[in-house]
Amino acid sequence: MRAPVTMLGLGAMGRALAAALVDAGRDVTVWNRTPGKAGALVERGAVEAAGVRDAVSAGGPVVVCLYDHASVRETLDPVAAELRGRAVVNLTTTTPDEARELAKWADGHGIDYLDGAIMATPPMIGAPGAQILYSGSREVFDGHRALFEVWAACVYDGADAGTASLFDLAILAGMYPLFAGFLQGAATVRAAGGTAAEFAERAAPFLAAMTGSFSHIARTVDGGDYGDPVQSLDWTVAALDAIGRATREQGVEPVPTDMVGALVRAQTEAGRGAEDFYRIVEGMAGDRK
Ligand code: NDP
Numbered sequence: 001m002r003a004p005v006t007m008l009g010l011g012a013m014g015r016a017l018a019a020a021l022v023d024a025g026r027d028v029t030v031w032n033r034t035p036g037k038a039g040a041l042v043e044r045g046a047v048e049a050a051g052v053r054d055a056v057s058a059g060g061p062v063v064v065c066l067y068d069h070a071s072v073r074e075t076l077d078p079v080a081a082e083l084r085g086r087a088v089v090n091l092t093t094t095t096p097d098e099a100r101e102l103a104k105w106a107d108g109h110g111i112d113y114l115d116g117a118i119m120a121t122p123p124m125i126g127a128p129g130a131q132i133l134y135s136g137s138r139e140v141f142d143g144h145r146a147l148f149e150v151w152a153a154c155v156y157d158g159a160d161a162g163t164a165s166l167f168d169l170a171i172l173a174g175m176y177p178l179f180a181g182f183l184q185g186a187a188t189v190r191a192a193g194g195t196a197a198e199f200a201e202r203a204a205p206f207l208a209a210m211t212g213s214f215s216h217i218a219r220t221v222d223g224g225d226y227g228d229p230v231q232s233l234d235w236t237v238a239a240l241d242a243i244g245r246a247t248r249e250q251g252v253e254p255v256p257t258d259m260v261g262a263l264v265r266a267q268t269e270a271g272r273g274a275e276d277f278y279r280i281v282e283g284m285a286g287d288r289k
Contacts, residue, residue: 002025002027003027003059003060004026004029004058005021005026005027005029005063006028006029006031006049006055006056006058006059006060006062006063007028007029007030007055007063007065008030008031008055008062008064008075009031009032009066009067010031010032010037010038011032011065011066011067012122013065013091013122013125014030014065014066015040015041015122016123016125017063017065017091018030018041019040019041019125020125020126021147022041022045022046023044024150026147026150027060028046028047029046029048029049030047030049030055031048031049052076052078053078053082056082056086057082061086061087061088061089061140061147062083062086062088062089063089063091064076064088064090064091064092065091068093069092069094069098069101069102072090072092072094072102073102073105076088080105080109081109083106083109083111084109084110084111085110085111086111087111087112087114087137087143087144088106088111088112088113088114089114089134089140090113090114090115090116091118093117093165093168093169094115095162095169096162096163096165096166096169097162099115099136099161099162100160102115102161103161103162112137112139113136113137113161114135114136114137114140114141115134115161115162115164116132116133116134116148117133117134117167117168117169118132118168119132119133119152119168119171120132120152124152125151125152126150126151130151131153131154131155132154132155133157133163133164133167133168134157135156135157135159135160135162135164136160136161136164138156138159141154141156177260181256183256184252184255184256184257185199185203186200187247187250188246191250191251191252192250216230217278220276220278221278226272226275226276226278226279226282227275227276229274229275229276230276230277231277232273232274232277233267233268233272233273233274233276233277233280234268234273234274236264237261237265240257240260240261240264241261260280263284264277266280266283267279267280267283
């Protein structure tokens with residue numbers, strides 16, 4: 001029999017993680033606050049524990065995938081003594097400071113803490129394309145790497161427990177505005193009689209190609225010189241205005257592009273219209289330049 005694994009949390013993601021371990025032949029004990037979510041896992045060989053203490057006593061690393069930082073503390077605090085000398089792998093989404101707080105809490109109780117950030121949706125777990133970032137205890141990462149590889153490609157981001165969360169949430173900061181802008185375009189095309197599917201087919205290649213400019217943008221931002229623009233802030237005001245008018249013509253509110261417009265106007269109103277559009281990053285960072 002392989003080394004046991006305890007899974008705390010059987011939400012959509014916890015169930016996917018546990019199922020992948022069961023399918024990989026691991027000896028999995030599961031617990032969820034609300035009973036009744038382990039049925040399919042138990043049928044496939046997992047053991048359902050009645051309480052957190054029972055689950056933890058099954059041994060092996062304790063993998064936590066709960067709603068948020070507060071629910072992790074609420075669940076682990078009462079079993080801190082039982083966790084002494086054990087590995088806790090927390091895959092719950094937390095901010096970097098919350099991850100560091102959990103690492104400090106764990107250290108104070110003699111627990112080996114590894115934080116993880118899941119860059120995938122539940123159906124992607126165990127499939128190509130999924131990635132999980134880890135930071136915190138190198139010993140836990142190295143010691144359980146084979147287990148982590150059941151779920152996704154893994155990246156170790158160093159001993160600071162907050163680093164995985166930092167990159168996770170920074171990457172998601174890019175994803176949500178992109179999706180919102182895509183949905184603004186889809187709503188506009190639909191209002192004009194088209195379909196979102198047709199729009200997706202047209203938009204995907206262009207938007208994917210635009211991510212190729214990230215490295216150029218990054219060089220400009222890291223260099224801090226916005227004096228030689230590919231697209232100036234003044235030009236961007238006109239472009240966003242045209243996008244907004246085209247969107248409104250179809251009766252759709254251009255909320256996502258208006259949000260970008262506000263960042264751009266803050267720069268042009270400060271007299272920087274001839275500089276590069278990417279200068280909006282300085283506005284977000286407090287315009288200390
Ligand atoms: P769900 O909302 O499906 O599940 C939440 C889980 O947290 C449930 O097991 C719930 O138990 C439990 N829970 C909530 N509050 C408490 C509490 N106070 N004490 C104990 N247990 C509690 O979320 P997901 O499974 O989708 O997500 C879990 C984590 O994974 C989150 O941090 C999420 O950000 C992260 N994640 C999820 C992704 C996704 O696409 N779903 C993608 C990447 C990361 P109960 O059943 O009793 O309510």
